[in-house]
Amino acid sequence: MSVKMGLLALLADGPQYGYQLRAEFEGRTGSTWPLNVGQVYTTLARLERDHLVEPAGSEEGRVLYRITDAGQDEVAAWFLTPVIRTQPARDELAIKLAFAVTVSGVDVGAVIQRQRTATMAALQDYTRLKRQDHDLAWTLVLDAMVFQTEAEIRWLDHCEARLRRAATERRVVATPAEDTADKETSR
Amino acid sequence: MTTILKLDAVSRVHGEGATEVTALNAVTFTASAGELVAVMGPSGSGKSTLLTLAGGLDSPSSGTVLVEGADLATLGNQGRARLRRTAIGYVFQDFNLIPALTAAENVSLPLELDGVGVAKARAAALVALGQVGIPDLADRFPDEMSGGQQQRVAIARAVVGDRRLILADEPTGALDTETGEDILRLLRLRCDEGAAGVLVTHEPRHAAWADRVVFLRDGVVVDESGGTSVDALLDADRV
Structure with missing residues (x-):
């Protein structure tokens, strides 16, 4: 199209x-x-x-x-006519993370960090291109790449924060007695 | 490349006993001349602690901080203060300009405090303001300038004289996208011309202006991007 x-x-x-x-x-x-x-x-x-x-x-x-x-x-x-975004393209990264958090034995933190490093390297490449002088049309296309890549990093940050919170909540639920004991000793 | 800043196995622990918090845990970090390094991480990851230690505003619990080969711990308070006036430039999110001084006076202040004569200090300030693209605003006061202009003054103050280390803590935080990008271009330019820069930010788009991006989590360096090209990372992924 x-x-x-x-x-x-x-x-x-x-x-x-x-x-x-x-x-x-x-x-x-x-x-x-x-x-x-x-x-x-x-x-x-x-x-x-x-x-x-x-x-x-x-x-x-x-x-x-x-x-x-x-x-x-x-x-x-x-x-x-606006470009329709309601039918998202198959996103391998989103699918990979959905499986990483549900399949046992996967180090999700490592998956996220490894992806974030690769995505950041791509963002650095786009930014390096931006530092050269280009015509307006290409600059706008480059900016689109920059914003999309940045969005992926933000999403990975968000995933990591969610996972950490979930892990903390699991620990609190799993060890309520120990938690109370800790509070008492610190008093 | 000459190493300008080196943190060697640096830890910073706040409090003790039950309330002990390790802000930075055995971090080794370098920034060389001509290089801009970004430090990223969520709140509490230790990124601002790293910057204050690098700038000699705080002292490590263990490990050494070297600026141009000088161990900050052995310099004493006066020596560290002198280094901050002559070798290290700091850029803050909220600009931190002195409201009662003009742009040129803000920029020349560190030189005058270091004993440089008023006329000579002003001449150096005008050069620095020219380098950041606002030579015409030398006699304006901070409240007569836009946020972007004030941050340019702050960068001029950070590089005036012969400073080789620029430490920037969320320098674009208070600015709109376009103005923020101008500031990053300037930082980048100062580094391309030979300064070493450390940029603390939580904005991936801004960190991407750096040669290397260091990721901090819970006071530990977990990864680094920029040393390897994207293709190499992707290939490693396929193996």
Whole structure:
């Protein structure tokens, strides 16, 4: 969906060749999602089939594509339609932690810390990229990566805090007599 | 890289007997010239204790703290105070500027306290204010500046003269996202130019500006990120 709409949005600015579209798509997103040329041409073929783009001449065997009125409407509608987040993509990390806390013998603390270190290293990489000068479009894509990665670290912190609290509560429930004795000696 | 700060097996215990709390437990930590190190951890993990020990504001129960090779314990109170005026710069969350002094006076104060003449100290302060991008605000008072501008003054004060160790305790805590990022860029720049920096923060996004991120839990270093590349970590995970 994002490739199709991305190419269509690029064509809304004026006719372009397939190879130009690929370069523009990658340029604006910092090559975060690389496209292969085949993907670009299959997508253009589908857009043409749906009457959203049309050929506008050719040069040295390359076809120039131009957006149709229907295509313009489609792009305008895309920008104004929110991206739906209610159907989350399968998240391997969330699944892994759900199993780590329920399967016996797993050191959940180590799972969390190891992941946090790896995610922090990724966040450092994105931040290093941010320190270089980039155009606005790529900066915004980078910021999206930064905020998503940060959210994962915050979630891991949250998981750790929840686990610690649960462990403390279990200890209090398991040893009520010892707990009282402790309080008495400290008095 | 020259090691500027070294904590060697440092512990800090508060209270005794039943109320004894170990804030830091045999922590070894270094920060080298040109390096920014972030320290992360939940409240009570010992990260602020580490910073106050590094800055000579508190003394360890055991272990040694070395700043540019000098053992803080053997320096005595006066020696430590001198080191804080000349070699160590502190940046706080709430800026800690003196309200009755202008930006330039706030920045030049540590130099004057160290015996540098007023004119020379002011000249150095103006250079430092230029380095943090606010040369025009030298004669403003703190209450005539925004939070971001005040924090820039605080950073100028932390680097004025020839200070090689910058200790920052949640320096972006009171600032909005954009302004906070400007401050981190500045800290980063000072380190790229040769200072050693230690940044205590609970914000992952801010810690990510550092070369290394050290994770503290219950007074112990549990992990460190940055020494190894992401790919290496991912490969290790697959093995």
